[in-house]
Amino acid sequence: MAASSTTKIAWRLQEFEAHFSSISCLALGKSSGRLLATGGEDCRVNIWAVSKANCIMSLTGHKNPVECIHFNVSEEQVVAGSQSGSIRVWDLEAAKILRTLMGHKANITSLGFHPFGDFLASSSMDTNIKVGVFSCGHTQAVRSLAFSPDGKWLASASDDCTVKLWDLAQGKTITEFKSHTAPVNIIQFHPNEYLLASGSSDRTIKLWDLEKFTMIGSLEGDTTPVRCICFSPDGSCLYSGATDSLRVFGWEPDRCFDAVSVGWGKVSDVAICNQQLIGVSHQLSNVSSYVVDLKRVKKSGGAVIQGIIQDNQPLTEPKKDPKGAALRKNYERPTTTCRSQRLKHRSESDRRSPEGERRSPSEDEADEKLSSAEIHNAEDYKAIFQPKNAISRTPPKMSEPFPAPPEDGESTSVSSSCGHGILQSPRLHPRSHPAPVTTAKSKPQLKIISSARNEPIGLNVADFLPVSARVSVFRFSQQSGALSDEEALTQMKKGHETMCVMLSSRLKNLQTVRGVWTRDGIKIALDTAISMSDPSIVVDILNIINPQSLWKLDVCMTVLPQLDKLLQSKYESYIQTGCTSLKLVMKHFWTLISDTLKATPSVGVDITREERHQKCRVCCKQLKNLSNIVKNKATQVGRHGSTFKELQLLMAPLDDSP
Known part of the structure; x- marks a missing residue:
């Protein structure tokens, strides 16, 4: 007999193909935890119910791949940003396009609806943040935006390792937090208190007091970059999503209550619904959804008594001790019973881009014709988006938790009508x-791919x-x-025989490189891989080196000449790996290379310094050659063009180097 489903802490709900081509982004509806939006390289936005694999509706209008999606608070509207920098907002209840916004010059990285107003915020690879006509920026790409619960502030997180807090009324920066040592991927306001959390690729979460503008906690324990964070509804703990894991943190004092192994890979978004945490991830054209039973996850730890944590005592709700650090101001929300205002359809202000450029009526009409919302599942659409009392509903009204499958059970195969295959x-x-x-x-x-299957x-x-x-x-x-x-x-x-020969040869080559790596180290292994004249082997090795930060100056000298071929390849995966490698070299070694070349020569013979100087000179020459390729590629339209534009900004200091 299989074990009871109640013994499961985490499980995969389902996996299905969601688009005609690769998926670029995902977003969960945070109010219900039941709606999912997916954006793909096919330029579409598809809307799903998390518990089902039947596409509810498909939204079209973008001419470039969709890079970012976000639901508004009531989940009646969805906004999507593309690689070209355009933004489109759809009304899901009316099944129509509301507005198109133009103004960003590179792909959109984050979007957010104001919790009470009728406007939204957007950020882009062009380093700018836009809120209506209010623009501001970081020095590198902005990765995440969040409005405060009272709607007065906007927080932004960037690849420049900083978090900024903006006053919307005055249109200026309040403060800047600089304690992270790597790009900041995600930010989240506490639901009640003046507290902000930020998760970074440095594998930490920082907690910032928004009254004193100081860091009050640094939560560590994730073994990979922090990809998602989410406060519990009551604000008593913080959930952190990283590759294949979920952690539960507390603060004041900093501690990890629990760590749960979840096979969701690089999780893209999380939401909480009915004491369950829902996580979604994507790979190529497939979407996977996962459930973590929060009733079985430890969300509290020992009480702190005289600086000693007593693990056998449950952590109760913090007391509001005037002398304690836990006392913070709470947000004051507008006193209203109405749902949040909805973005108006085609008002005079909608016809202007965030830069102030007026859109002509002919452009509006053309956009209307090109944009559509095609309903695929009428039954689910009516149940979710057209209830009898739309004003008071919280979509979709489903109170039952997601059931866990039996230990040895298989999920039922279901067909999808939005994907391709x-x-x-x-x-x-x-x-x-x-x-x-x-x-x-x-x-x-x-x-649908079975949720319980273990074979590759x-x-x-x-x-x-x-x-x-x-x-x-x-x-x-x-x-x-x-x-x-x-x-x-x-x-x-x-072509079967040819394919088998190719894969067999590739396997043998990889086994050879692995043996050399084990025996002689990474540098000799790379030389061996390059000597095989097979770019796929080099790409395989780089995909191991990049996430683990195994780069050294010697490795840079060996790899940089190979990046020329990868950046100009006709295969997307080669280009992506080449760009990732080049970014890592610039971020971690350019300062060393530049400082070494500018340093005054030392007196006497210093063989080590001379060798380092020679290596830096070679690397600088190779980087300048790659910079010319990047500049040419940055003029392309679409995903690759946006990636190369970001690289061009990162490599700008090369223009001033000797």
Whole structure:
């Protein structure tokens, strides 16, 4: 007999293919924890119920891949930003576009609706934050925005390792927090107190007192960059989502109450619903949702008595001791019973971009025609977005918690109508054969990936077929319904032997490099990989080095000449890995290289210094060559162009170097 489902602390709810191509971003509705929006490279926004794999509606209008999504407080509206910097807002109840905003010059990185007003905030790779006509900026890309619960402040987090607090009424910076040592990925206001939390790639969470503007806690324990944070509804603890893990933190004093292993990979967003924490992640075109039962997670620790933590005593709600550090001012929210105001449709101010550029009526009409909200699941749409008493509803009204599957159970396969797939989409694609972006308008049925499956997902055979074969299979399946077994086998065998030889060779090469790495170290292993004249091997090694920060100056000298090929590759995964490597080199080694080259020569013979100076001179020359490539690529439109624009900003100091 299987163990009872009540013994589960965390489980995967479901996994399904959500778009025609790779997914760029996800967002959960924070009020209900039941709605999910996904944005993809197919330029669409799809709306889902977390518990179901049937797409409710699909929103179109963007001409570039969608990079960022956000629900408003009542979950009646959703806003999406693209790689080109454009922003679109849709009314989900009316199923129509509300407005289009132009003003940013690079891809959108974060969005936020004001909790009470009829405006929103946006941030971009162009380093700017925009709130209506109010603009401000960091020195590097802004990653996260958050309005305070009373709507008076806006907090921003950036790759420049800082967190800034802005006064919306006066349009200026209140303070800047600088204790993080790596890019800040996420920020969150405490639901009640004057307290702000920030999570960073330095694997810490900082807590900031917003009365004294001081750091009152530094929560450590995550082994990977902090990707999501969320205060509990009562504000008594903080949940931190990192790769494959959830941690529960307390502060004053700093402590970790619990750590839960969750297989959600690089989690993109979390929300709390019915004493359950919902987490969502994505890989390629697949979305995975996970549930953590908070009733089984430790959310309190020992009481602090004379500086000693007593683990056998439950932590009660902090007492408001005037002498204690826990006493902080609470937010004063507007006294109203009405729901938050909704963004008006096509008002005079909507026809102007945040930069003040007026949109002509013809442009508005063209945008209306290009933008649409196609309903795919009428039953769920009516139940969620068109209730009888829309003013008082909290969408969607579902009070039952998500059930845990049996220990040995399998989830039921369900079909989806928003994604793409004649064949099931894989988790991993070989880097040498990236999956093509499909623009077919048909909506073939596909299967949900079992939530309880433990075996690895195989490669997608369609990716290795000739393009003409893939097209003919697609057309034939539409006209005749299905292929016969013999016809399907014939199509699948095309290129099979070649693919097997390629993968076998790649495996042998990787095993060789691994042996050299174990015996002689990373530098010799890289030299071996490069000597094989197979870019996919170099990319595999870099994908190990990059997340673990295994870079050294010797490694830079070896890798930089290879980045030239990767940045100009026709394969997206090669370009992405090359850009990531170049960013890490600039962030961690440029200061050392620049200072070494500018330093006054020492008196006497210093062999170590001379060797370091020579290495830095070689690296500087290679970086300048790469800078020219980056400048040319930055003129491209779309995702790659935005990535290269960010790199161009990062490499700007090279222009002033000798």
